[in-house]
Amino acid sequence: MKARHDQHFLIDRRAVRRIVECAGDIAGRRVLEIGPGEGVLTDALLAAGARVCAIELDPALVDGLYEQFSSQIAAGELEVIHGDAVKILYPPFDIVVANLPYSASSPITFRLLDAGFERAVLMYQREFAERMAAPIGTPACGRLSVMVQTFADVDLCFNLPPRAFSPPPQVSSTVVRLTPHEPPHYIADRQMYAVVVRELFSHRRKTVRNGLRGGRNAIGGENVERAIAGLPDEILSLRPEELSLMVFAMIANLCTPPG
Incomplete structure (x- = not known):
């Protein structure tokens, strides 16, 4: 099975439960999911009582989500948006939970920080996550570390091997929790x-x-x-x-x- 649009579908049910746990109490909250794919995480978010808005780029997957979750969509518990999360206007949301497409991790993360949220639980390529969390003022830090840590606390929650996905990526993955904060120093612009x-x-x-x-x-x-x-x-x-x-x-x- 070949990944479409850089998507690797999470199939490890234990990992799905841990991701939802990392998001905290989401009952009744507006949760944005980017790249829902085949809906495994979507199903867990709905089961936890969230009102989910899922943005999916692949039209075939959008059709599958409409078929799989027709009753939740009819009840207003789930909204499925066909679009590119790098470009489209985000709907109102409180929390983000997503298995991001790795090639778009950086622009989506910066867009989310600009949009504002209470907390985000996001899946990244492990190397990307570690660069994001690199201590400022050390050789490991870079643009990503500075820009994210200026506006949010970064917590590396847990790692996942390639076998947790279908098709398996060639890299390990890390679930990260971002908690926004005010910049520690005044920024004029x-x-x-x-x-x-x-x-x-x-x-x-x-x-x-x-x-x-x-x-x-x-x-x-x-x-x-x-x-x-x-x-x-x-x-x-x-x-x-x-x-x-x-x-x-x-x-x-x-x-x-x-x-």
């Missing part, structure tokens, strides 16, 4: 913050000074020079992996035009 973090890690072998200048097209030449003029040499001589969240916020705020 979230969009500028995201651009600065992206550009610095695009030049991660360079110092902050040279990384900012390498990203001047995206950040803005005047913004870059204003930031460089306002930063002490001990920060400008560091590399992005050595920076704290406070320093990332400082740099982004200096890059943000006044007013």
Whole structure:
């Protein structure tokens, strides 16, 4: 069986139960599921009392969900949306529980953080999950670590082997719980913050000074020079992996035009 649209269907029923447990009390809550596939996790979420909105890209799987859950759809317990979770407008929701398509993990995660939620329990490729949870200020951290940990706590819940899926992927997987929090330091413009973090890690072998200048097209030449003029040499001589969240916020705020 070949995976369609980068989907590997979870078949381990024990893992499904653990995922729902990680989501906490979801009875009566609006739960967003991305990539429901053949509906194994969907069924468990409904059994736990959630009101589920499932976004599925594959039209054949959408048809299967309508057939399998016709009574729950008629009762208003389940809504199935045919669309691309990277692009479509998300419906209102409280909690996210999903086995994400690995190739779209990053853009979907950033979209979810922008949309806002109470908590999310998400399946990722294990390497991706470990990069997300990498401690800030260490060689293991990167753009993903900084952007996610700026806005959420990251808890690695448990790992799953390839045999837990059909067809089995070539990598192990990890279930992650994200709990949003306010940024630990003031950020004047979230969009500028995201651009600065992206550009610095695009030049991660360079110092902050040279990384900012390498990203001047995206950040803005005047913004870059204003930031460089306002930063002490001990920060400008560091590399992005050595920076704290406070320093990332400082740099982004200096890059943000006044007013």
